[in-house]
Amino acid sequence: MRKTLLSLLFLILIGLLMANTFSAKDSPWDNGKSIDLVWEISPMAIKVEICRQDADEPKRVLLTCSDPSGSFRDNELEPNNEYHYQLKAYFQDDDLTLSASAQTRAQWFYMGKLGFLLLLLLVCGAILYYIQAARHGKEFFIRRIAGLDSMEEAIGRATEKGKPILYVPGISDLDDIQTIASLTILSHLAERAAEYDTEIIVPCRFSMVLSAAKEVVREAYLKAGRLDAYKPDNVFYLTDDQFGFVAGIDGIMLRRKPAANFFMGSFYAESLILAETGFATGAIQTAGTAQAHQLPFFVVTCDYTLIGEELFAASAYLSKDPQQLGSLKGHDFGKLVIILLIILGVILEILETSNLKEFIAGAIS
Amino acid sequence: MKISVLAERRIIYLVLLIAVALPLLFPIGWKTEVSGYTQMAYDLIENTPENKVVIISFDYDPSTMTELQPMGEAMIEHAFKRDQKIIATALWPMGVQMAEQAFEKVLRDYPDKKRGLDYVNLGYKVGGMVTIQAMGRDLKEVYPNDTRNTPYDQIPLLANTRRLKDVAWVSSLSSGVPGLKEWMMVARDSYNVPVTGGCTAVSAPGFFPYVNEQRQLTGLLGGLKAASEYESLIGRLGSATTKMDAQSVAHLLILVFIALGNIKVFVAKKKKTTKTKAFIIKRRKSND
Amino acid sequence: MKSSAPLIFAFIVGIIVLLSEFIPHSPFNEIVSTLEGWFMIISGFAILLGQISLIRMNTHKIVHKLDNWQYHLAGLISFGLMLALGLLWGMQETPGILGDATGIQAWLGQKPFDYLFENAYLPLSATLFSLLAFFIASAAYRAFIIRGLESNLLMITAIIVIIGRTSIGTMLTGWLPESLHFWHFPNLADFIMEFPNTAAQRAILISAGLGIVGSSLRIILGIERSYLGGDK
Numbered sequence A: 001m002r003k004t005l006l007s008l009l010f011l012i013l014i015g016l017l018m019a020n021t022f023s024a025k026d027s028p029w030d031n032g033k034s035i036d037l038v039w040e041i042s043p044m045a046i047k048v049e050i051c052r053q054d055a056d057e058p059k060r061v062l063l064t065c066s067d068p069s070g071s072f073r074d075n076e077l078e079p080n081n082e083y084h085y086q087l088k089a090y091f092q093d094d095d096l097t098l099s100a101s102a103q104t105r106a107q108w109f110y111m112g113k114l115g116f117l118l119l120l121l122l123v124c125g126a127i128l129y130y131i132q133a134a135r136h137g138k139e140f141f142i143r144r145i146a147g148l149d150s151m152e153e154a155i156g157r158a159t160e161k162g163k164p165i166l167y168v169p170g171i172s173d174l175d176d177i178q179t180i181a182s183l184t185i186l187s188h189l190a191e192r193a194a195e196y197d198t199e200i201i202v203p204c205r206f207s208m209v210l211s212a213a214k215e216v217v218r219e220a221y222l223k224a225g226r227l228d229a230y231k232p233d234n235v236f237y238l239t240d241d242q243f244g245f246v247a248g249i250d251g252i253m254l255r256r257k258p259a260a261n262f263f264m265g266s267f268y269a270e271s272l273i274l275a276e277t278g279f280a281t282g283a284i285q286t287a288g289t290a291q292a293h294q295l296p297f298f299v300v301t302c303d304y305t306l307i308g309e310e311l312f313a314a315s316a317y318l319s320k321d322p323q324q325l326g327s328l329k330g331h332d333f334g335k336l337v338i339i340l341l342i343i344l345g346v347i348l349e350i351l352e353t354s355n356l357k358e359f360i361a362g363a364i365s
Numbered sequence B: 001m002k003i004s005v006l007a008e009r010r011i012i013y014l015v016l017l018i019a020v021a022l023p024l025l026f027p028i029g030w031k032t033e034v035s036g037y038t039q040m041a042y043d044l045i046e047n048t049p050e051n052k053v054v055i056i057s058f059d060y061d062p063s064t065m066t067e068l069q070p071m072g073e074a075m076i077e078h079a080f081k082r083d084q085k086i087i088a089t090a091l092w093p094m095g096v097q098m099a100e101q102a103f104e105k106v107l108r109d110y111p112d113k114k115r116g117l118d119y120v121n122l123g124y125k126v127g128g129m130v131t132i133q134a135m136g137r138d139l140k141e142v143y144p145n146d147t148r149n150t151p152y153d154q155i156p157l158l159a160n161t162r163r164l165k166d167v168a169w170v171s172s173l174s175s176g177v178p179g180l181k182e183w184m185m186v187a188r189d190s191y192n193v194p195v196t197g198g199c200t201a202v203s204a205p206g207f208f209p210y211v212n213e214q215r216q217l218t219g220l221l222g223g224l225k226a227a228s229e230y231e232s233l234i235g236r237l238g239s240a241t242t243k244m245d246a247q248s249v250a251h252l253l254i255l256v257f258i259a260l261g262n263i264k265v266f267v268a269k270k271k272k273t274t275k276t277k278a279f280i281i282k283r284r285k286s287n288d
Numbered sequence C: 001m002k003s004s005a006p007l008i009f010a011f012i013v014g015i016i017v018l019l020s021e022f023i024p025h026s027p028f029n030e031i032v033s034t035l036e037g038w039f040m041i042i043s044g045f046a047i048l049l050g051q052i053s054l055i056r057m058n059t060h061k062i063v064h065k066l067d068n069w070q071y072h073l074a075g076l077i078s079f080g081l082m083l084a085l086g087l088l089w090g091m092q093e094t095p096g097i098l099g100d101a102t103g104i105q106a107w108l109g110q111k112p113f114d115y116l117f118e119n120a121y122l123p124l125s126a127t128l129f130s131l132l133a134f135f136i137a138s139a140a141y142r143a144f145i146i147r148g149l150e151s152n153l154l155m156i157t158a159i160i161v162i163i164g165r166t167s168i169g170t171m172l173t174g175w176l177p178e179s180l181h182f183w184h185f186p187n188l189a190d191f192i193m194e195f196p197n198t199a200a201q202r203a204i205l206i207s208a209g210l211g212i213v214g215s216s217l218r219i220i221l222g223i224e225r226s227y228l229g230g231d232k
Helices: A001-019 A110-136 A147-160 A179-194 A207-223 A242-256 A271-281 A292-301 A307-317 A321-349 A356-360 B004-023 B034-046 B063-083 B094-105 B129-137 B180-188 B204-209 B221-233 B240-288 C002-020 C029-063 C070-087 C103-108 C113-142 C148-165 C167-173 C178-183 C185-220
Strands: A023-025 A036-042 A047-053 A060-065 A068-073 A082-090 A095-102 A163-168 A200-204 A235-237 A260-264 A284-289 A306-309 B053-060 B085-090 B118-126 B172-173 B196-200
Touching: A001 A068, A001 A292, A023 A082, A023 B221, A036 A082, A036 A095, A047 A068, A047 A147, A060 A068, A110 A321, A110 A356, A110 C185, A147 A163, A147 A179, A147 A260, A147 A284, A147 A292, A147 A306, A147 A307, A147 B034, A163 A242, A179 A200, A179 A207, A179 A260, A179 A307, A179 C002, A179 C185, A200 A207, A200 A242, A235 C029, A242 A271, A242 C113, A260 A271, A271 A284, A271 C113, A284 A307, A292 A306, A292 B172, A292 B204, A292 C113, A292 C185, A306 A307, A306 C185, A307 A321, A321 A356, A321 B094, A321 C178, A321 C185, B004 B240, B004 C113, B034 B063, B034 B196, B034 B221, B034 C167, B034 C185, B053 B063, B053 B094, B063 B085, B063 B094, B063 B172, B063 B196, B063 B221, B063 C113, B085 B094, B085 C148, B094 B118, B129 C029, B172 B180, B180 B196, B196 B221, B204 C185, B221 B240, B240 C113, B240 C148, B240 C167, C002 C029, C002 C185, C029 C070, C070 C113, C103 C113, C148 C185, C167 C185, C178 C185
Parallel strands: A023 A095, A163 A200, A163 A260, A200 A235, A260 A284, A284 A306, B053 B085, B053 B172, B085 B118, B172 B196
Antiparallel strands: A023 A036, A036 A068, A047 A060, A047 A082, A082 A095
């Protein structure tokens, strides 16, 4: 009887030991900086400790828990390196050590960003398609943008009064696409100003913007055939300091009293100070920004305001270049896709299915 | 009596000046209710275990310090209370001094906190978002030494902090670009590090969409009111709490101005209608 | 070649950065980090360009005694003074060329640069930001005029948010029972900011985001070149 019991116990023990597994595998579809660890041990374990044992670094405890089975992703590793792991399971009166190792490998695609890629391809594909259609002679309609139509009026007024035009390309550096969009508007405005022989003043907050703005204005004067009228000192650097920059511009507005002010680009807390001072001087004012939270201030104090995407559409609108107009049609397609996705997402969420959300959010989490 | 637009504006400015100055000179001591956004930011810091390394980025300059400096001080104090280790950085040149001043003020109540052990000021780096991306790969590469020229490797609190991923949370106190948005786009979206922060009241509505289910921002302190709420949460009677009285009075005054503006337009409209009516009656009479 | 080189460069760099977003394999990450390094270095040097422009523009106005040249002189002197003080005696813990200015520190209580920073620059900057309060007041006085249904709704919303953002909002509705918590002014203000405001902001953000995609694509493909001063 005793012999049978002992053999049974032995068999159970062997069975339990056989069930203990610990594996390490390179995480799929990533940048080769993580390894997935999976373990399954006897449910009798009290504590589980997982360590990474590197040759040149001290032993590092990655996880301590009491789960007999589970998985863990070891992140922030070096790609193409071999990593060794040790799992230590503590039982009532014994402990068990298991080892595993794996090599990190960088893959050629982030699977988590698939949703993001598909959306991007769809929007970019539509833009390219419409650009191509425009190249083949298809005409596209663009609605009236009052803020851009006012440009002529503003230049005309400045010319009549013999006063300069003030153009502020935002407070962001050149790495902000709003600044680039602003420079494209500046290019058109400077050309018209050169034709009318009206002075244009462009204060810049960042040196990179300064050098780009100088080039843009110079080329515009050259294109208008009025390079002799170009004054390089009218495009100048003021200061990197946010409110120092505002003080400088306010000073220009109060002293030189420009007939037209343009605030195009990225603006923050200073927007109202700029636009309200301009309002007080009686200038005709046009603003444009994609900073939605500054729009109310501009709407209150300016004669015309370009809202969000209108700033990016300005270049196409002003140049009437069919290729650029075609790209705007592509935006509209993108909007349609997003509207459909929102409706679909809402319906799926009501039905308690979050697959779509997770698929798209893969890009974030 | 007809008042010109310029005179009108000057009267508004003068009345506002008096209304703001009085509560600053004679504090009233009104209480504020804590909003969900502030609570969320507070909870993030409160629930982070002690000894964790955190980043507070001072992305502003003295112009906005009225609103942002109290937030910086309150967050430093909260992190010190929770025994967290603070790395101060700045994406704006003047942010370095702002950080120094904030530490100096909080250290008066926490004299046992030591530079290098409990906090460090790594200073300003040009480049904005690109700098944060570089910090994601290697902090030492971006900041080879701190503002006192101590090499990165010789700063004890940075011993186990090699990249952005190693910090528990990031808080950006931001008054423009580069700032909170850039931190969120890189630290949160690319490296999954919780990001919170503060901004001026006029910029706050633009950041609210990011306090969402994805937790792109874990809470937000928008303006002086949020700063005073945070102070009340950590039990600190800071400058935001005292300034809130003045802000409340200013807001009330703005409401009065709005009412006056409407009355003015209403009266003007009525006068115009009466004049038009009188004109029509006169014409009719002359026609008759 | 002169005009096409920047376009080719923009195309190659744009495509690499775009691909690196989706391809984790080397060499994309390495190339992008090198490009980021370049950007940081160029930004650093560009600061110098700004200073040169600043000095040139101001000197020109002073030398030719153009209108308001005195302001430009004041600006230039302030710039030179701060630069010199910082270089000579440093700031805070960092020593300057002439050391720590112990003598001056004993007299002023701090280094000359720090003294000017705290007693001139700091209050001047704060004053300028404070102007916002005055401008908001005068703008609100003009803007919130009842003209129709929409402006009426706008004004009611503004009043709730303004009151909700003050301590008075808490006092006015603080007595309401817990079951009516939602109707507390601060909560109503939070609700307006969190839902209607956020919905509108998101709509603008999404369409602006699409605008950014389109503009970026136009720049990468060289269709948009006016930012370079080009002909389109």
